[in-house]
Amino acid sequence: MTDRTPEEILKGPYGPAPRAAERIFDTARELFYREGIRAVGVDEIVTRAGVTKPSLYRSYKSKDDLVAAVLREVETGFWARFEAAEALHPNDPKAQMIAYFEVLARRSRGDDYRGCNLSNAVVEYPDRQHAGRQVAQAHKHELRERLRAKATEMGASDPKALGDAMMLLIEGVFTSSQMFDGDDKPALAVVGAIKALIAAYCPA
Numbered sequence: 001m002t003d004r005t006p007e008e009i010l011k012g013p014y015g016p017a018p019r020a021a022e023r024i025f026d027t028a029r030e031l032f033y034r035e036g037i038r039a040v041g042v043d044e045i046v047t048r049a050g051v052t053k054p055s056l057y058r059s060y061k062s063k064d065d066l067v068a069a070v071l072r073e074v075e076t077g078f079w080a081r082f083e084a085a086e087a088l089h090p091n092d093p094k095a096q097m098i099a100y101f102e103v104l105a106r107r108s109r110g111d112d113y114r115g116c117n118l119s120n121a122v123v124e125y126p127d128r129q130h131a132g133r134q135v136a137q138a139h140k141h142e143l144r145e146r147l148r149a150k151a152t153e154m155g156a157s158d159p160k161a162l163g164d165a166m167m168l169l170i171e172g173v174f175t176s177s178q179m180f181d182g183d184d185k186p187a188l189a190v191v192g193a194i195k196a197l198i199a200a201y202c203p204a
Helices: 006-011 020-035 042-049 053-059 063-088 093-107 117-124 131-154 159-176 186-201
Strands: none
Touching: 020 042, 020 053, 020 063, 042 053, 042 063, 063 093, 063 117, 063 131, 093 131, 093 159, 093 186, 117 131, 117 159, 131 159, 131 186, 159 186
């Protein structure tokens, strides 16, 4: 016997099945990150998602449109992590950035970590007019400005230089973590590096 209603039984143990558009988006997001955006075609996405190709084109005008949508969600996740580090240490920009880099170092430890999909998209699409490239590049410009602003809040002797150095550290983690495996990744040194940078530009 069960206390579940007929409606609940029909929905299955995990609630209603996701709509085709949701399956397409989730499948594309996973495949783009694991295999690369250009390496994944529309046929593979719809096959893995268990939907038809017309279902994809009802939700997205093209693969490029789907790529841009996925990258916008990636950007939302990035800022959520960045702002979570800020929330840990209100009014302490130095501690905020160290906390952000600590989380970044931990995330980079996994062998399935492939850096940042936004950074990868910039490399994959040299055409600056590509929809995905535009989303990624706009994000990187905003990140650079935020890091420079954070350096100004720290009282850095050269906020632009410190902000750009932090940007280079972040992108270095995204790239180098894909080249090395295990616990000997250069990216794991990033926390010590950010502390040294802050000390150099913001002497007590």
